[in-house]
Amino acid sequence: MSTIPTPRGRLTAGRPLAELTWLRVGGPADWLFQPADPADLAEFLAALDPAVPVFPMGVGSNLIVRDGGLRAVVIRLGRGFNTIRCEGNRVIAGAAALDAHVARKAAAAGIDLTFLRTIPGTIGGAVRMNAGCYGSYVADHFVSATAILRDGRTVTLTADDLSFAYRETAWPEGAVLVEAVFEGQAGEPDALEARMADQIARRDASQPTRDRSAGSTFRNPAGFSSTGRADDVHDLKAWKLIDDAGLRGATLGGAQMSEKHSNFLVNIGGASAADLEGLGERVRKEVYDTSGIELKWEIMRVGDPQDK
């Protein structure tokens, strides 16, 4: 095994990842690195054997980590990466800042990034996934990002570099986002607060927000734009196809397609990653058999299937 550099931050061998993900499943990472600050991260990556894979993670709200864990250095940013500053109509946010905190701080400064309020991830995950809801996507507000590449170089990435698309970006392999700059329209703080309260209520009414899930399991199959910019004209909803296949509430071990929203895969207790992924694959097959439409995963699945 390659030697691992000694950073100033915290490096842990064989760290179980389940408790770091929303679905509470997944085996250990070979290493978990929590850098002290961007310089620590850059020095560590520059010194790390280029053959060792690096996987940045936020709060794991869009991830199934498989039961065998990850043969990689998992990088999780925390303090030192979570500042939020507002300047004019711009918000500069650290990658570890929670989307909800960014939305609220922006609103207090009269900047409309309200769409981030109900997305449970971090800014790193939001940019990487081009997160969005209620008709707005990261792509609509993104100005630039600072990232540290796998070889330790610090670069500025623009929207052109990232080619935002529906729930994806051309993110450089192994690069870690450390900070992003967003622009929002001006708004009255009270009106922005009211809009966010309304969004929270709408979510709670329609989605299992208190369950262990990773948000939408599959992408809505049609109608998205090639730019990934806001357009909510998805004609085919994944939840409708799942309902039509009779799979609302279907279970496998501790995994279930939620009764409340059938495109939410939930851990109802004691699920393994194999239960969750297996149920998702069964849904893909049965939806294909009933409708001829191939659902594509929105949840990222990473790591080795089995404990060795």
Ligand SMILES: Cc1cc2nc3c(=O)[nH]c(=O)nc-3n(C[C@H](O)[C@H](O)[C@H](O)COP(=O)(O)OP(=O)(O)OC[C@H]3O[C@@H](n4cnc5c(N)ncnc54)[C@H](O)[C@@H]3O)c2cc1C
């Ligand atoms: C209840 C619920 C509701 C949701 N609703 C929505 C919604 O409305 N809209 C939506 O878009 N998503 C939604 N999601 C999915 C999820 O919250 C988003 O995809 C979110 O952006 C993921 O952020 P994260 O920090 O948890 O990233 P993770 O899940 O930890 O990682 C996701 C991806 O981002 C990468 N990543 C994370 N941090 C970094 C970084 N610093 N540098 C580089 N790459 C990084 C990871 O490598 C991985 O590829 C929902 C999830 C849940 C549980």
